[in-house]
Amino acid sequence: MIKIAVDMMGGDNAPDVVLDGVKMLLDEYDDVEIQLFGDQEKYRLQHERIQFQHCTEVIDMEDEPVRAIRRKKDSSMVRMAEAVKYGEADACVSAGNTGALMSSGLFIVGRLPGVERPALALTLPTVDDSGFILLDMGANADAKPEHLEQYAVMGNVYAKAIRKIERPTIGLLNIGTEDKKGNMLTREAFTLLKAQDPLNFIGNVEAKDLLFSAADVVVTDGFTGNMVLKSLEGTANSIFTMLKQQLTKNMKNKLAAGVLKKDMNLIKDKMDYSEYGGAILFGLNGIVIKAHGSSNARAIFNALRQAKETVEMNVLETMKREVVRND
Amino acid sequence: MIKIAVDMMGGDNAPDVVLDGVKMLLDEYDDVEIQLFGDQEKYRLQHERIQFQHCTEVIDMEDEPVRAIRRKKDSSMVRMAEAVKYGEADACVSAGNTGALMSSGLFIVGRLPGVERPALALTLPTVDDSGFILLDMGANADAKPEHLEQYAVMGNVYAKAIRKIERPTIGLLNIGTEDKKGNMLTREAFTLLKAQDPLNFIGNVEAKDLLFSAADVVVTDGFTGNMVLKSLEGTANSIFTMLKQQLTKNMKNKLAAGVLKKDMNLIKDKMDYSEYGGAILFGLNGIVIKAHGSSNARAIFNALRQAKETVEMNVLETMKREVVRND
Numbered sequence: 001m002i003k004i005a006v007d008m009m010g011g012d013n014a015p016d017v018v019l020d021g022v023k024m025l026l027d028e029y030d031d032v033e034i035q036l037f038g039d040q041e042k043y044r045l046q047h048e049r050i051q052f053q054h055c056t057e058v059i060d061m062e063d064e065p066v067r068a069i070r071r072k073k074d075s076s077m078v079r080m081a082e083a084v085k086y087g088e089a090d091a092c093v094s095a096g097n098t099g100a101l102m103s104s105g106l107f108i109v110g111r112l113p114g115v116e117r118p119a120l121a122l123t124l125p126t127v128d129d130s131g132f133i134l135l136d137m138g139a140n141a142d143a144k145p146e147h148l149e150q151y152a153v154m155g156n157v158y159a160k161a162i163r164k165i166e167r168p169t170i171g172l173l174n175i176g177t178e179d180k181k182g183n184m185l186t187r188e189a190f191t192l193l194k195a196q197d198p199l200n201f202i203g204n205v206e207a208k209d210l211l212f213s214a215a216d217v218v219v220t221d222g223f224t225g226n227m228v229l230k231s232l233e234g235t236a237n238s239i240f241t242m243l244k245q246q247l248t249k250n251m252k253n254k255l256a257a258g259v260l261k262k263d264m265n266l267i268k269d270k271m272d273y274s275e276y277g278g279a280i281l282f283g284l285n286g287i288v289i290k291a292h293g294s295s296n297a298r299a300i301f302n303a304l305r306q307a308k309e310t311v312e313m314n315v316l317e318t319m320k321r322e323v324v325r326n327d
Numbered sequence: 328m329i330k331i332a333v334d335m336m337g338g339d340n341a342p343d344v345v346l347d348g349v350k351m352l353l354d355e356y357d358d359v360e361i362q363l364f365g366d367q368e369k370y371r372l373q374h375e376r377i378q379f380q381h382c383t384e385v386i387d388m389e390d391e392p393v394r395a396i397r398r399k400k401d402s403s404m405v406r407m408a409e410a411v412k413y414g415e416a417d418a419c420v421s422a423g424n425t426g427a428l429m430s431s432g433l434f435i436v437g438r439l440p441g442v443e444r445p446a447l448a449l450t451l452p453t454v455d456d457s458g459f460i461l462l463d464m465g466a467n468a469d470a471k472p473e474h475l476e477q478y479a480v481m482g483n484v485y486a487k488a489i490r491k492i493e494r495p496t497i498g499l500l501n502i503g504t505e506d507k508k509g510n511m512l513t514r515e516a517f518t519l520l521k522a523q524d525p526l527n528f529i530g531n532v533e534a535k536d537l538l539f540s541a542a543d544v545v546v547t548d549g550f551t552g553n554m555v556l557k558s559l560e561g562t563a564n565s566i567f568t569m570l571k572q573q574l575t576k577n578m579k580n581k582l583a584a585g586v587l588k589k590d591m592n593l594i595k596d597k598m599d600y601s602e603y604g605g606a607i608l609f610g611l612n613g614i615v616i617k618a619h620g621s622s623n624a625r626a627i628f629n630a631l632r633q634a635k636e637t638v639e640m641n642v643l644e645t646m647k648r649e650v651v652r653n654d
Contacts, residue, residue: 127569141511173554175549183548184468207557221510223510227555228534230502231535231555231558234534234559235562238538241454246594253587256584271566
């Protein structure tokens with residue numbers, strides 16, 4: 001039986017969508033148990049495989065991360081992380097304050113031996129539906145070349161185990177594909193990655209090629225990763241906004257758009273990366289997953305399923321071994 | 328009479344589109360003269376306001392920038408830059424090797440007094456058609472906080488003069504809008520920009536808001552700027568690719584798409600930033616403009632027009648004054 005700790009109070013639409021997502025998971029899988037942390041008064045789901053834990057505090061989006069986890073000891077997020085720390089749960093999932101969740105991971109769950117900096121990894125869509133793993137998405141804004149090297153090792157383990165890719169291609173996100181391109185960070189990281197024999201390092205990849213399957217795993221510093229993700233979201237949103245303007249501007253267009261609606265919505269669905277799960281914090285001594293703050297029930301379900309698979313596939317043990325081996 | 332030096336040999340479709348773009352400019356404006364640098368054998372445009380200069384060499388895309396401009400002294404790009412240096416032309420435009428053009432700017436045209444690092448500035452589209460200026464797009468991959476401050480001063484001058492904005496809003500590209508967000512570079516740059524009284528600094532802006540008119544001028548380091556631009560291009564391309572797949576997948580869709588074609592093409596046109604001109608190198612002692620390598624005649628025309636306007640509006644003199652004042 002796999003045990004997942006869940007922060008019932010995290011996210012814009014908590015606790016409703018969290019409870020709905022939990023319900024979907026329990027309906028789908030028999031081999032999962034949920035430890036649910038939150039306010040008793042807002043709890044409205046009875047299930048034999050849910051163990052409810054009342055918490056008197058909530059960390060909200062405005063809380064300063066480190067201070068919040070130090071002061072709000074009885075918050076749903078802190079107690080969820082403690083469940084992982086003390087081995088009461090195999091993994092935890094929250095859609096709450098990202099900074100506070102990263103701090104909970106770092107200070108409560110703790111780092112894997114040999115890992116200098118944890119990284120936030122996200123699986124993003126590609127046009128051909130294969131998807132790719134991008135990390136770091138913002139756990140560590142000022143990365144050193146050695147950190148990027150570790151991200152590659154961890155991303156490789158995850159891509160093998162979860163995405164079932166035998167020998168994942170690893171790319172370094174850069175401003176050109178030539179070997180000598182980039183800033184000081186990427187030029188040094190390139191040299192380190194090149195020397196990483198067991199990895200299938202394919203060199204620099206450019207942001208314009210990411211959605212066209214440039215590599216299975218793409219490593220970058222947290223500042224750039226976050227920037228690229230938000231550029232991607234902003235561009236997609238702006239194009240969809242302009243499409244809507246054009247498709248509704250007169251009756252003729254509305255009629256034609258009606259015919260295409262279903263197929264055009266497929267594109268929006270395809271760009272929805274929550275289908276692949278949440279952002280997972282690599283490099284911790286436990287599985288910590290961040291679902292998007294605006295998650296709906298389906299996105300919560302996907303993040304929970306991802307937690308389950310990550311436990312099943314023994315990702316943590318493999319990562320521990322690989323990171324130490326490369327130390 | 329405004330004199331523009333043009334590299335006839337630069338770009339994927341040179342010299343044909345370059346000549347077509349020059350022709351468009353001369354037809355449109357009476358007060359411009361062109362100095363055209365290139366291979367006599369490929370020159371096929373007679374015009375009283377073109378002064379042709381034969382060059383025996385060409386810098387191509389594979390050339391290593393600094394070496395190329397040092398060795399190929401009789402190349403069209405080097406001689407075009409020299410025309411600006413010696414005051415024979417007021418501005419120059421090339422669609423060739425970006426690195427070589429930046430080196431020509433730096434080593435031939437030279438820096439403005441007080442400018443530490445030149446920056447490449449591009450005007451990008453927004454959903455509401457107002458557009459915004461983003462810099463640096465890649466002239467300087469490892470920027471310091473003071474560089475970002477200078478970019479803001481220069482972007483401000485340009486936005487006032489060319490985009491006719493009385494008091495341009497200046498944003499710092501960052502991974503969150505809160506004041507303390509970011510990496511070491513952006514946190515320090517934030518403090519410097521905040522203290523820049525004459526600027527209308529509005530704080531941090533996120534990549535997801537850029538195309539929704541987050542600010543008139545957005546400053547960032549060259550690595551991030553290049554990354555964001557390529558993310559934007561890649562995302563737009565991937566969405567257009569998926570749209571095409573959906574809109575042509577059966578006869579019903581093809582018919583409906585036929586009705587919408589013209590209006591949907593407006594979106595592609597809107598995302599085409601070459602409408603605003605090329606990338607301009609700020610911080611040089613002369614006007615140097617890079618047109619996109621894959622420019623068509625219209626894009627060359629836009630870059631040439633931008634060169635003309637930048638000269639007319641006295642951007643260089645104002646920048647010189649403002650940069651020194653802030654030194």
